Ligand SMILES: Nc1ncnc2c1ncn2[C@@H]1O[C@H](COP(=O)(O)OP(=O)(O)OP(=O)(O)O)[C@@H](O)[C@H]1O
């Protein structure tokens with residue numbers, strides 16, 4: 001693996017006394033597609049939320065694209081990252097949420113142009129053009145003037161993906177992007193993500209319960225358990241021949257549920 | 259005679275007709291005090307609500323303390339304070355402005371709570387999405403939170419508009435010639451209180467009905483765009 005674009009070094013995250021991420025060491029390579037699977041409460045979302053700077057860490061260091069995420073250098077030493085540093089780091093990442101979190105009072109187009117214009121300083125014309133391209137890519141070219149509530153869940157999530165991509169991130173974080181969808185709408189969202197994984201050199205980190213999908217898109221699968229990576233490997237290794245008893249039990253339970 | 263308008267006491271009807279223009283002048287003052295007081299209340303209330311939502315205790319705590327203080331003291335005390343105490347420190351406002359300011363300050367405590375409830379009802383995920391897209395916190399507040407909070411808070415704000423209107427007569431104690439004060443002066447001079455006071459009641463009813471239907475119209479016609487409204 002070349003220099004990792006994401007690196008967790010002995011990271012600890014606690015909520016009061018509850019340790020949610022427990023001395024986690026974790027690396028993701030440039031352009032790598034990594035899926036995180038594991039039981040509920042094992043800390044999967046927390047890993048993504050730490051990266052998106054939605055949750056601070058208590059111990060350890062997270063590196064993104066060569067820089068510390070939650071720390072910055074200050075006259076020879078290291079201090080907790082200030083807002084300016086966090087803003088610079090956030091530019092590298094985009095996140096897709098389980099509940100979509102589209103802005104309900106904005107049209108689809110404005111959902112996609114607001115941040116590029118107001119945050120990146122892109123011209124309105126350029127942002128609109130880019131929005132058209134992205135909507136076309138997710139198959140929603142004709143929905144730009146609608147409001148989110150006028151769309152189906154699957155369409156909303158595709159807008160959510162396009163909105164994150166509009167900021168030109170190097171890293172895309174997906175937190176169970178299809179868990180809130182009716183079963184018949186899951187496919188359309190997964191196929192957009194699959195295409196993204198195949199056609200782009202984006203680094204992708206996905207949390208999902210869709211095992212078939214994880215098997216298809218990932219370079220590597222990480223099984224999380226109690227805030228640590230219990231087992232990781234290629235999809236063939238994890239799904240075909242899991243070593244750990246916990247992994248086997250988890251996969252068995254999930255596959256039976258499907 | 260008041261405001262240069264004579265009254266005619268020859269019959270009840272003639273009296274009523276002759277004092278109507280005088281009362282309407284008072285009503286205009288009432289409307290102006292209501293509008294100005296309400297404007298101050300919604301602006302100041304928003305500032306207080308924004309301060310209360312700041313995670314830093316040094317900022318939010320004083321805002322809570324001010325709100326609580328205003329809410330737990332009578333409007334009349336604040337009015338007297340502004341009218342009699344501030345001039346001792348060289349701050350002299352005309353009675354009307356002082357009155358509108360007192361109303362605005364009193365009601366900003368209530369409107370700030372309305373804003374706060376509206377702001378807190380905006381889903382956590384909206385803040386997270388805004389953060390993920392790198393919005394600054396002020397922009398998140400003005401472009402993401404407020405537009406979603408406002409449609410939710412309009413009915414409650416409307417109720418306060420009507421309340422302010424009904425509190426305007428308090429300003430008569432600092433000589434503001436609002437409608438009730440005018441009616442009382444007419445009564446004092448003609449010894450007929452029944453007719454001017456009844457007319458004030460009627461005019462008030464008309465004003466509040468108009469105000470509340472305007473608020474209801476606004477509420478019904480504001481685009482809700484899939485906002486989950488409780
Ligand atoms: N804000 C919070 N306050 C306290 N505890 C929290 C908070 N957020 C998450 N937790 C706890 O942290 C643990 C890990 O949460 P996380 O959301 O990362 O799990 P997850 O693996 O994504 O689970 P799921 O599959 O249910 O989404 C859970 O036990 C959860 O209850």
Ligand SMILES: [Mg+2]
Nearest residue numbers: 044045046176
């Ligand atoms: Mg989760």
